Amino acid sequence: MQTTFRIPEAHERFSPHEMALHQFDHIAYLLGLDGEIADILRHPQRELTVNFPVRLDDGSVRVFTGYRVHHNIARGPAKGGLRYAPDLNLDEVRMLAMLMTWKCALVGLPFGGAKGGVACDPAALSPNELERLTRRFTTEMSVLLSPERDIPAPDVNTNSQVMAWLMDTYSMHAGHSVPAVVTGKPLSIGGSLGRAGATGRGVVIVIEEVLRDAGRPLEGMSVAVQGFGNVGSVVASLLHQAKANVVAVADIYGGLYNSRGITVPHLIRYVEETGSVRGFPGAEPLTNGELLELPVDVLIPAARERQLTVENAARVRARIIAEAANDPTTPEADHILRDSGALIIPDILCNAGGVTASYFEWVQDLQALFWDEDEVNKRLKRVLSGALRAVRDAQAQYGCDMRTAAHIVGVSRVAEAIKTRGIYP
Numbered sequence: 001m002q003t004t005f006r007i008p009e010a011h012e013r014f015s016p017h018e019m020a021l022h023q024f025d026h027i028a029y030l031l032g033l034d035g036e037i038a039d040i041l042r043h044p045q046r047e048l049t050v051n052f053p054v055r056l057d058d059g060s061v062r063v064f065t066g067y068r069v070h071h072n073i074a075r076g077p078a079k080g081g082l083r084y085a086p087d088l089n090l091d092e093v094r095m096l097a098m099l100m101t102w103k104c105a106l107v108g109l110p111f112g113g114a115k116g117g118v119a120c121d122p123a124a125l126s127p128n129e130l131e132r133l134t135r136r137f138t139t140e141m142s143v144l145l146s147p148e149r150d151i152p153a154p155d156v157n158t159n160s161q162v163m164a165w166l167m168d169t170y171s172m173h174a175g176h177s178v179p180a181v182v183t184g185k186p187l188s189i190g191g192s193l194g195r196a197g198a199t200g201r202g203v204v205i206v207i208e209e210v211l212r213d214a215g216r217p218l219e220g221m222s223v224a225v226q227g228f229g230n231v232g233s234v235v236a237s238l239l240h241q242a243k244a245n246v247v248a249v250a251d252i253y254g255g256l257y258n259s260r261g262i263t264v265p266h267l268i269r270y271v272e273e274t275g276s277v278r279g280f281p282g283a284e285p286l287t288n289g290e291l292l293e294l295p296v297d298v299l300i301p302a303a304r305e306r307q308l309t310v311e312n313a314a315r316v317r318a319r320i321i322a323e324a325a326n327d328p329t330t331p332e333a334d335h336i337l338r339d340s341g342a343l344i345i346p347d348i349l350c351n352a353g354g355v356t357a358s359y360f361e362w363v364q365d366l367q368a369l370f371w372d373e374d375e376v377n378k379r380l381k382r383v384l385s386g387a388l389r390a391v392r393d394a395q396a397q398y399g400c401d402m403r404t405a406a407h408i409v410g411v412s413r414v415a416e417a418i419k420t421r422g423i424y425p
Contacts (some may be wrong), residue, residue, distance in 0.1 A: 068116035080113035081155025102410030190362035194376030200234025202353015227303035
């Protein structure tokens with residue numbers, strides 16, 4: 001299909017949100033989307049920026065900046081993670097909230113998209129300082145939060161303990177426990193079995209289904225995983241169990257490579273003891289950049305945004321790229337990789353296991369009835385398999401790649417919700 005969509009030139013500089021809008025405009029064109037509906041979807045519904053003081057352990061006071069953006073809530077409450085990162089800014093949060101809208105719709109969840117966080121370096125804060133920051137930020141955000149309106153979750157540099165502080169702070173203000181106001185909590189206060197590893201498990205489910213469609217077994221496939229945190233370590237472990245050959249992994253400190261394969265359970269124990277994959281015996285050291293260019297069957301970027309760029313895309317040799325991280329591939333790199341014949345499993349499908357399991361946790365909290373882990377995993381596979389089928393159907397209809405098809409499904413479902421609800425008043 002011929003379109004008016006133009007890949008930005010390498011010299012053109014777009015912010016993350018501008019790039020998301022550029023991508024959306026392409027999808028709106030393919031769908032023939034009504035101009036008024038498209039205009040609604042180009043704009044975040046609401047944005048909250050807060051500047052708040054936190055008393056540090058030395059008695060001094062420092063002001064932090066936090067954000068929460070709701071992109072669209074036509075399909076249900078706003079859902080999206082909270083991240084703590086030194087370089088976090090409103091433009092990035094806007095982009096991530098928009099992607100969450102499409103992701104939730106793609107996997108059929110009754111949620112809209114949100115994102116938020118605080119511009120800070122959590123590694124430079126003590127546990128007590130991190131708790132005080134989280135509780136004050138929660139208080140600042142409380143004008144938006146509720147189980148029916150906005151349900152945060154963990155993201156980069158946040159975890160179940162941060163979510164516990166958030167849930168407790170909100171509950172103290174409400175005067176009673178409100179477990180459904182946040183997901184990704186510890187099991188002791190309403191968390192869900194299977195939630196912690198759901199993003200990584202979802203990545204493997206989608207990879208297996210894609211390979212099955214292609215008539216190829218996962219067993220024996222060579223795999224490189226960039227990122228060895230909550231997602232990457234689960235992905236590597238499950239792939240190792242499925243008899244794939246995990247030959248390379250990396251974290252923020254560096255990486256390692258063994259062409260014969262890495263014994264992932266041993267590596268996980270090593271990381272628990274040392275804090276990094278670096279120095280793991282029986283493997284050669286390599287950089288994150290070198291890992292991305294290895295001659296493997298499957299490359300899994302599971303770290304941060306914009307790892308595959310115009311500078312390195314032509315040297316990427318993997319034939320399947322499974323985007324476990326959010327937005328790891330720039331549009332220019334995406335174009336180069338597809339022209340080279342690589343199959344890219346887009347982030348809004350590949351890493352949707354996390355938000356899907358968050359939905360399960362929210363549902364269990366609301367009904368105060370909890371499922372066992374097998375039930376969670378069965379439901380996760382069913383939801384992700386259905387989303388992949390919808391993407392395949394869109395590919396067949398529009399003659400496009402998986403990323404375009406995934407966005408077509410997500411955007412069309414949100415647009416339909418807006419049209420069905422109508423414009424108030």
